[in-house]
Amino acid sequence: MFDVEALEAELRIRAARWLESGPGGTSVLLGVGPLVRVLARVNAPIASHTLRRPASIPPGLRVVTVGGATLGGSGKSRVAMACVEALTQRGSRVALIGHAYRARPGSARFVQPEDRLAEVGDEALAAARRFARLGIDAPVIVAPSRDAALARAATSTPALDAVVLDGPLQLRPEPASLALLAVDAAAPWGSGEVFPAGDLRAPQHVLRSVADEVVEVNASPRAFIVANEEVGAESLCGARIGLFTALARPDRLVRALALLGLSPAVVVACPDHGPLTAEAIRRLQAAEPSVDTWVATEKCAVHLDGVKLERPLAVLEASVSLPEQLLARISAIGGPVNHQKTGRT
Secondary structure, X not given: OOOHHHHHHHHHHHHHHHHXXXXXXXXXXXXXXXXXXXXXXXXXXXXXXXXXXXXXXXXXXXXXXXXXXXXXOOOHHHHHHHHHHHHHHOOOOEEEEXXXXXXXXXXXXXXOOOOOHHHHOHHHHHHHHHHHHHOOOOOEEEOOOHHHHHHHHHOOOOOOOEEEEEOOOEEEOOOOOEEEEEEEOOOOOOOOOEOOOOOEOOOHHHHHHHOOEEEEEOOOOOEEEEOOEEEOHHXXXXXXXXXXXXXXXXXXXXXXHHHOOOOOOEEEEOOOOOOOOHHHHHHHHHHHHHOOEEEEEHHHHHHHOOOOOOOOEEEEEOOOOOOHHHHHHHHHHOOOOOOOOOOOO
């Protein structure tokens, strides 16, 4: 059987390499020429169809989906976490279902902060650690398949009011209760072209039509976490910063740091979602004499588990502020559910 999601995972990796290489890196996506543009036109309706992912939604379970406009770098996981936090703060019992890119969860499971990256994936692990640090009582679930994760969520005790699904923009045959599209505030539609001519998941008008709301994501960090303590960017001014990344569009993060007066002296970049190679570890350790503090996002930091670094690590706290009108829609969805009913509300 043709695995659409496995193909998209590979496309994400290729697109991430292109994004990481900057404007001159289009050759990674075959080079944008007449043939590639034809392929992009052929792919557009296929890509549009795959925006609605198959899923079996358990009766009575409300689902918020969060997809990204581009193949990496849209900030969808940050939006998904913000939705969970907003629902939890309003008294709803909610779980985050992660996608476990590059990981192999053997079965549906709740992610713990001490779990291994290879088993649960970087974004799910980062979410579990963030929720634990902030005292947010919301489980993070990963599984070999989306249906397995949803089924596990449906049997959670106490019963859940809703789940937030990180990855798909919309579901089929039954749609999600709310479908959110995350876009980068600086470049919402990426290159403006559908793969393989660019990094858009589907034509812009299709993305907009499938989504209930479009959420802009700003890359600027709000604070830093050093040894479990939150500090402001001013505490790092004047320090020699080393930046470690395992995400798409690391140049966007470098620009965001520059706005805070922070200019990394060293940048060690791995592909989106890793892996962290032996060569990258060697570069990190070799750069230590030139660095006072390492900086990484919450997602990137989990890749450094077990790596011996002499310098402290400052983790970027880059939460997303959701608009008031969206918070109102989320609150309505997250209201208590009568779990005795056989249908969704």
